[in-house]
Amino acid sequence: MSNNGRGATAAGEISSSVSEDRRPSRPKSAGFWIGAWLPVLIGIGVIVVESTAAFGSDRTSAPLRKLFEAIFGPVSDARWDSIHHLIRKCGHLIGYGTIGLAWLRAWWMTLPRSRYFQDAVLAVACTGLLATWDEWHQSFLPNRTSSPWDVLIDCTGAVTFCLATFFVVQLFRPERLARR
Numbered sequence: 001m002s003n004n005g006r007g008a009t010a011a012g013e014i015s016s017s018v019s020e021d022r023r024p025s026r027p028k029s030a031g032f033w034i035g036a037w038l039p040v041l042i043g044i045g046v047i048v049v050e051s052t053a054a055f056g057s058d059r060t061s062a063p064l065r066k067l068f069e070a071i072f073g074p075v076s077d078a079r080w081d082s083i084h085h086l087i088r089k090c091g092h093l094i095g096y097g098t099i100g101l102a103w104l105r106a107w108w109m110t111l112p113r114s115r116y117f118q119d120a121v122l123a124v125a126c127t128g129l130l131a132t133w134d135e136w137h138q139s140f141l142p143n144r145t146s147s148p149w150d151v152l153i154d155c156t157g158a159v160t161f162c163l164a165t166f167f168v169v170q171l172f173r174p175e176r177l178a179r180r
Contacts, residue, residue: 036109043099044130050095051134056143057088092150093157100127100158101165116169116177120162127158 049055061084068083069075075083103123111119131154139146169176 032109036106039102040099040106043102047095047099047130047134051137051144053141053143056141057084058143060084060088089150089153092153093160095157096127096131096154097157097161099130100124101161103127103158104162104165113179115179116166120166123162124155124158128155131155 053059061080064084064087065075065080068080068087100123103126104119107114107119107122108116128151131151134154135146135148135151138144166177
């Protein structure tokens with residue numbers, strides 16, 4: 001006898017949903033693809049702009065110091081050098097953590113049958129490639145430095161943000177992690 005279309009067989013047993021999972025999905029609209037990947041493209045654009053000579057530490061120190069001192073008061077030059085370095089490294093961690101989330105969201109939307117950690121691995125790998133390109137590009141600029149430590153900080157940001165997202169979703173919306 002034939003299948004009734006809902007997984008029940010002639011003997012009244014429930015068949016696995018493998019046949020349902022293999023159905024081709026409808027093609028996604030252009031709006032879907034733009035919505036999924038535009039945040040990634042914007043993030044890449046921000047990284048490209050920030051990777052220029054205009055954002056070297058020699059150019060960001062004075063405006064950041066003025067803002068810092070307006071909030072926290074004056075600091076010595078030696079202390080400012082340490083603070084400025086820390087601000088820039090936190091910028092790496094937060095900026096690349098955010099781009100890691102954009103990659104995660106795009107992969108999560110694009111690959112509907114994948115698991116969260118598969119998408120997270122893709123997100124971190126793409127973030128690592130972007131960070132590597134960024135450091136390679138900076139090695140050609142006279143006022144920028146290139147460091148594998150920055151790539152490590154960038155990837156740490158992506159891993160941290162992806163893990164934090166997993167735990168928040170697991171806590172508040174665990175059904176979102178269950179893929180059929």
